[in-house]
Amino acid sequence: MASRIIDLHTHSKASDGTDSPSELAAQAAGAGLSAFSLTDHDTLAGIEEASLAARRLGIEFVPGIEIAVADPCGELHLLGLWMPPPSDAMLAALDLFRQNRRDRNIAMLERLAALGMSLTLDEVRTLSRAGAMALGRPHIAVALREKGYVSTAKEAFERYLGFGRAAYVPRNLLDPEEGLALLAGEGAVVALAHPCLETSMTPERLTGLLAAFKASGLTALEAYHSAHTDAQTRLCVELAAKHDLLLTGGSDYHGTNKPGIALARGAGGLRVPRLLLEKMQAFREEKGLCLPPQGAFTL
Numbered sequence: 089m090a091s092r093i094i095d096l097h098t099h100s101k102a103s104d105g106t107d108s109p110s111e112l113a114a115q116a117a118g119a120g121l122s123a124f125s126l127t128d129h130d131t132l133a134g135i136e137e138a139s140l141a142a143r144r145l146g147i148e149f150v151p152g153i154e155i156a157v158a159d160p161c162g163e164l165h166l167l168g169l170w171m172p173p174p175s176d177a178m179l180a181a182l183d184l185f186r187q188n189r190r191d192r193n194i195a196m197l198e199r200l201a202a203l204g205m206s207l208t209l210d211e212v213r214t215l216s217r218a219g220a221m222a223l224g225r226p227h228i229a230v231a232l233r234e235k236g237y238v239s240t241a242k243e244a245f246e247r248y249l250g251f252g253r254a255a256y257v258p259r260n261l262l263d264p265e266e267g268l269a270l271l272a273g274e275g276a277v278v279a280l281a282h283p284c285l286e287t288s289m290t291p292e293r294l295t296g297l298l299a300a301f302k303a304s305g306l307t308a309l310e311a312y313h314s315a316h317t318d319a320q321t322r323l324c325v326e327l328a329a330k331h332d333l334l335l336t337g338g339s340d341y342h343g344t345n346k347p348g349i350a351l352a353r354g355a356g357g358l359r360v361p362r363l364l365l366e367k368m369q370a371f372r373e374e375k376g377l378c379l380p381p382q383g384a385f386t387l
């Protein structure tokens with residue numbers, strides 16, 4: 089019988105994962121998944137390669153993206169699933185994300201230099217072996233380790249790069265309404281990713297967010313995620329039903345950049361049923377979101 093398990097949240101080298109998109113597709117097939125999505129941060133650069141590899145391997149592929157939006161308590165993440173080749177508005181947004189990341193990376197490297205750690209953007213790229221369009225803190229963390237300033241990437245976050253630490257610089261982010269409109273405007277299924285990860289999230293706050301976000305284009309909630317406890321998953325399932333939102337789920341696999349998180353299985357107990365994907369597909373058909381591709385993903 090065909091596998092009934094899927095993984096709709098993964099990262100490749102195109103952002104801050106460590107596998108190439110085709111390696112990811114091969115792993116997804118090897119793990120017995122019937123479908124997977126590549127949801128790199130702020131870029132669609134890996135989609136073409138993942139899609140071709142998935143077709144070769146006979147595994148269903150959902151083109152995706154993950155973007156961050158501003159939140160008073162830090163940042164929230166949105167997933168766009170079934171992303172089409174980018175519109176002009178999306179291309180402009182991807183450019184803006186790249187520029188914002190670049191400005192922020194440079195500012196963080198300046199802070200590190202002031203702390204006595206010299207590191208250039210080129211070194212970050214080379215030392216982290218990034219193919220990355222969306223270079224960020226995980227790459228800086230690996231570079232700091234490779235230069236011997238810290239012994240692990242985790243230590244780099246704890247001492248310098250984590251929220252509020254000595255070299256931390258916030259990134260310019262879209263407002264939630266802008267992010268939701270951007271993804272909804274592409275015709276994607278728009279999900280709020282791992283809503284319970286933000287430490288300050290409460291059921292009351294999440295309820296308020298879902299009502300507001302739904303009005304701006306939210307269609308789904310990522311209830312199943314490696315970092316969600318059973319109780320958090322249950323809360324998400326209940327709130328999704330209350331707000332008439334679809335459900336999605338995935339491992340948030342990053343290769344060796346997130347030790348302990350496996351594709352498909354997450355921290356061990358994850359198991360995302362294919363039924364969720366079928367419900368989202370039925371929704372897309374009902375809403376006429378199943379348009380044929382209009383262009384190429386090559387950026």
Ligand code: AMP
Nearest residue numbers: 104129223224225226242245246250251
């Ligand atoms: P950026 O997109 O550059 O802000 O980097 C965010 C990524 O860094 C997240 O997707 C996480 O994978 C990783 N990250 C954030 N905080 C930590 C932390 N405290 N320890 C390890 N990794 C982290």
Ligand code: ZN
Nearest residue numbers: 099104129342
């Ligand atoms: Zn990431």
Ligand code: FE
Nearest residue numbers: 154165281282
């Ligand atoms: Fe995320």
Ligand code: FE
Nearest residue numbers: 097099154340
């Ligand atoms: Fe992610």
